[in-house]
Amino acid sequence: MSRTIMVVDDSSTTRSLVASHLLESGDYDIVEAASGFEALKVLPAGKVDLIITDINMPDINGLELISFVRENPIYRHIPTIIITTEDSEEDRKRGMELGAMEYIVKPFTAEEIRGAVGRVLK
Amino acid sequence: MAGKKEKSAYAEFVIEAEELLESMGDRLTALEKDAEEGNVDPGMVNDFFRSMHTLKGLSGMLGLKNVSDLSHGLENLMDMLRMGKIDFRHGAMDALFSGVEILSRLVARVGAAGSEEGIDISAELRRIRQAMEEKAEGDRDVTLENVGLDQRILETLTEYEEHRLLDNLRRNNSLYRVEAHFPFASFDRELHEISEKLRSQGEIISTLPSSDESSPETISFDLVVGSAKTRKQIARSLGKRKGVTLHAVECGGTPPPAAAPASREPPERAAAEAGYESMTLKSLSQTVRVDIRKLDNLMNIVGELVINRTSISQISQELLVLRGFTGLAVDLSKGARNLERNLRQLQQAVIGSRMVPIGQVFSRLNRVVRKLSQDFGKKVELTVHGEETELDKLMVEDLADPLLHLVRNSFDHGLEAPAERKKLGKPEVGSIELRAEQRGNHIIIEIEDDGRGIDVEKIRKIAVDKGLLEEGHSADEQSVLNFLFLPAFSTKEKASQMSGRGVGLDVVKTNVARLGGMIDVETELGVGTRLTITLPITLAIIQALLVEVGDEHFAIPLNSILESNRIYKGQIKTVEKREVIHLRDRTLPLLRLADIFRIGGSRAANSDKLYVVVVGLAEKRLGLVVDSLQGQQEVVIKSLGEVFEGVTGVAGATELGDKKAILVLDVGALIEEATHGS
Numbered sequence: 001m002s003r004t005i006m007v008v009d010d011s012s013t014t015r016s017l018v019a020s021h022l023l024e025s026g027d028y029d030i031v032e033a034a035s036g037f038e039a040l041k042v043l044p045a046g047k048v049d050l051i052i053t054d055i056n057m058p059d060i061n062g063l064e065l066i067s068f069v070r071e072n073p074i075y076r077h078i079p080t081i082i083i084t085t086e087d088s089e090e091d092r093k094r095g096m097e098l099g100a101m102e103y104i105v106k107p108f109t110a111e112e113i114r115g116a117v118g119r120v121l122k
Numbered sequence: 123m124a125g126k127k128e129k130s131a132y133a134e135f136v137i138e139a140e141e142l143l144e145s146m147g148d149r150l151t152a153l154e155k156d157a158e159e160g161n162v163d164p165g166m167v168n169d170f171f172r173s174m175h176t177l178k179g180l181s182g183m184l185g186l187k188n189v190s191d192l193s194h195g196l197e198n199l200m201d202m203l204r205m206g207k208i209d210f211r212h213g214a215m216d217a218l219f220s221g222v223e224i225l226s227r228l229v230a231r232v233g234a235a236g237s238e239e240g241i242d243i244s245a246e247l248r249r250i251r252q253a254m255e256e257k258a259e260g261d262r263d264v265t266l267e268n269v270g271l272d273q274r275i276l277e278t279l280t281e282y283e284e285h286r287l288l289d290n291l292r293r294n295n296s297l298y299r300v301e302a303h304f305p306f307a308s309f310d311r312e313l314h315e316i317s318e319k320l321r322s323q324g325e326i327i328s329t330l331p332s333s334d335e336s337s338p339e340t341i342s343f344d345l346v347v348g349s350a351k352t353r354k355q356i357a358r359s360l361g362k363r364k365g366v367t368l369h370a371v372e373c374g375g376t377p378p379p380a381a382a383p384a385s386r387e388p389p390e391r392a393a394a395e396a397g398y399e400s401m402t403l404k405s406l407s408q409t410v411r412v413d414i415r416k417l418d419n420l421m422n423i424v425g426e427l428v429i430n431r432t433s434i435s436q437i438s439q440e441l442l443v444l445r446g447f448t449g450l451a452v453d454l455s456k457g458a459r460n461l462e463r464n465l466r467q468l469q470q471a472v473i474g475s476r477m478v479p480i481g482q483v484f485s486r487l488n489r490v491v492r493k494l495s496q497d498f499g500k501k502v503e504l505t506v507h508g509e510e511t512e513l514d515k516l517m518v519e520d521l522a523d524p525l526l527h528l529v530r531n532s533f534d535h536g537l538e539a540p541a542e543r544k545k546l547g548k549p550e551v552g553s554i555e556l557r558a559e560q561r562g563n564h565i566i567i568e569i570e571d572d573g574r575g576i577d578v579e580k581i582r583k584i585a586v587d588k589g590l591l592e593e594g595h596s597a598d599e600q601s602v603l604n605f606l607f608l609p610a611f612s613t614k615e616k617a618s619q620m621s622g623r624g625v626g627l628d629v630v631k632t633n634v635a636r637l638g639g640m641i642d643v644e645t646e647l648g649v650g651t652r653l654t655i656t657l658p659i660t661l662a663i664i665q666a667l668l669v670e671v672g673d674e675h676f677a678i679p680l681n682s683i684l685e686s687n688r689i690y691k692g693q694i695k696t697v698e699k700r701e702v703i704h705l706r707d708r709t710l711p712l713l714r715l716a717d718i719f720r721i722g723g724s725r726a727a728n729s730d731k732l733y734v735v736v737v738g739l740a741e742k743r744l745g746l747v748v749d750s751l752q753g754q755q756e757v758v759i760k761s762l763g764e765v766f767e768g769v770t771g772v773a774g775a776t777e778l779g780d781k782k783a784i785l786v787l788d789v790g791a792l793i794e795e796a797t798h799g800s
Binding site for chain 1: 283330
């Protein structure tokens with residue numbers, strides 16, 4: 001059974017890059033959300049096995065999304081991976097403290113994405 | 123050396139990079155002024171940072187190392203500035219100004235030479251490093267330690283948000299927490315509403331969502347707001363809302379602004395800042411750059427939808443006929459009509475998105491004329507009217523060359539040299555006027571000069587010499603001028619024998635005709651010449667009248683149809699071996715489509731009554747004789763490809779709802795055929 005991964009990023013380029021790397025393997029279904037808002041809207045719509053999220057997004061940022069997921073008993077089990085840029089070490093640290101399982105640094109390779117997802121969903 | 127592919131990627135990059143750098147340059151000046159007044163707008167700094175970040179990303183992808191390294195350095199500098207780690211001092215401002223300047227030079231060089239070699243950035247990088255060492259005095263005086271915010275809120279702040287929170291404290295702003303509980307179904311709209319209200323009062327620093335096990339139908343948010351306003355003011359702006367509570371946040375020893383009216387921050391400042399924040403959000407949605415091919419694709423899809431809509435309308439009509447006005451048949455017809463209306467709106471919106479002002483081309487022409495004027499010592503003033511007139515983007519591009527040709531013609535051959543003009547009593551400075559205006563579904567473009575004009579008699583003579591005109595033929599001036607557009611008249615030596623006109627006019631005419639347009643020329647010897655180009659606004663989707671000739675169907679673009687009439691055979695007269703009728707005091711030449719396309723079995727050939735569709739472009743009229751009229755329809759014109767390129771009178775093909783392909787007539791070419799072909 002393929003697993004569903006939600007990709008949250010306000011950059012459509014990044015979303016489709018992540019999605020295409022993961023879709024190639026054929027093991028995953030991808031749900032995209034262009035903001036933290038959209039992620040909140042879409043979450044209850046179906047079973048999500050993993051969330052990959054950007055941190056710096058307007059309105060609801062990635063840290064707030066991770067915190068929401070962790071605090072909610074329905075979603076608490078969903079693991080999270082964060083995407084950051086090399087310069088935002090502090091934000092990355094905060095994300096990991098909040099319970100993100102892995103982080104990926106932009107620009108990333110297909111192997112890095114698949115590797116991180118594979119480790120988290122093994 | 124850059125390959126072809128890199129070159130086109132570079133071209134895209136240069137356009138985008140120049141835009142970014144220009145807007146950054148504009149912001150820098152404002153930033154310097156604000157910094158001197160100690161009043162820097164965090165939204166503007168953040169914008170600048172993002173622009174630099176984008177530039178770094180773009181140049182990195184193309185392997186433009188210097189642009190990428192320098193923009194990375196400046197991005198880091200901006201990051202420290204926006205985080206308050208360093209101040210806007212001379213060092214930082216100087217590094218930003220000269221960095222942006224060097225980046226512009228690098229980008230220009232990439233545009234011109236396809237490489238960034240020859241510009242050294244090491245001095246810039248040094249300057250940036252030095253600026254980054256000038257530590258700020260700020261952050262230490264305030265901490266988040268005693269701020270009365272929940273740990274959960276504090277741990278989800280990004281580094282930037284944390285800095286914004288501290289900065290608000292440092293400026294003695296108050297902090298507020300807005301607690302909001304919304305039904306899940308409508309939370310996005312309601313949250314958006316209160317966010318807008320709060321932004322008018324201050325800065326939203328954080329928006330933390332949470333949900334409660336006991337009520338899964340609702341979702342809650344904690345918004346942290348920094349503002350110079352009092353609690354009362356904010357509460358008033360929020361108004362009474364169900365599920366929304368406003369709390370003042372203990373700021374750890376900082377007296378609330380109500381007790382300390384001597385806030386360093388005037389209220390207008392906070393409002394301006396809030397305005398800026400909403401502005402940055404808005405600017406995202408105001409303009410997007412879209413590849414024209416995407417719009418083409420969209421247009422094609424709309425085109426297919428138009429075809430499908432037509433079949434649905436046809437089915438709906440048949441069903442009405444079969445079933446009468448009952449139940450499903452009426453519902454379907456209603457649905458089909460709604461679909462039609464929505465589709466028309468969609469179509470207009472898509473066409474609208476392709477429209478660009480013709481001024482883009484006009485300004486290019488202006489530069490050409492200025493250069494020509496310098497190079498050849500002829501004084502010319504180019505005046506432009508109606509540059510805001512909009513036209514399909516692709517058409518504007520295709521028009522650029524023909525217009526350039528015509529303007530060059532006016533300059534080279536129309537306008538006299540200054541000395542000659544003086545002798546003739548004309549002003550020394552020659553004039554070329556460009557005018558564009560929309561008339562209905564057409565765009566009219568005029569190029570008018572006050573030069574020597576065209577000697578019609580000379581052209582008449584050449585036409586006779588070339589055997590294009592019989593000696594003593596009474597062709598009117600307009601017909602004679604039309605010879606100018608024939609290829610035979612257009613070679614350079616021939617052109618110089620006549621009064622100088624005619625260079626490549628046949629090419630211009632072909633290009634204009636390809637765009638579905640016509641070109642007319644009016645001239646007065648010694649006074650000047652005016653060329654008028656008439657074009658449809660867009661080529662892609664048109665309203666057409668469907669007509670039948672024999673067993674064949676044709677589509678005639680509705681925007682060139684003036685009227686359709688039923689006439690008696692007896693009204694047709696023959697003048698100079700051509701069929702004409704008199705209609706409203708005008709002699710109207712007739713053209714039988716059956717003859718032009720050699721269609722047998724046309725009923726019009728023998729019938730007593732026939733249909734005439736009167737078409738016109740610019741000042742010319744023609745009656746097309748057809749068997750019957752089949753009604754109006756929207757059609758999507760598709761090219762017939764190279765094989766049919768030489769076929770006169772056909773603009774393309776279209777598909778009808780029943781998937782049958784029919785030809786779309788090229789009215790301009792048919793008029794041409796009827797008035798010239800003998």
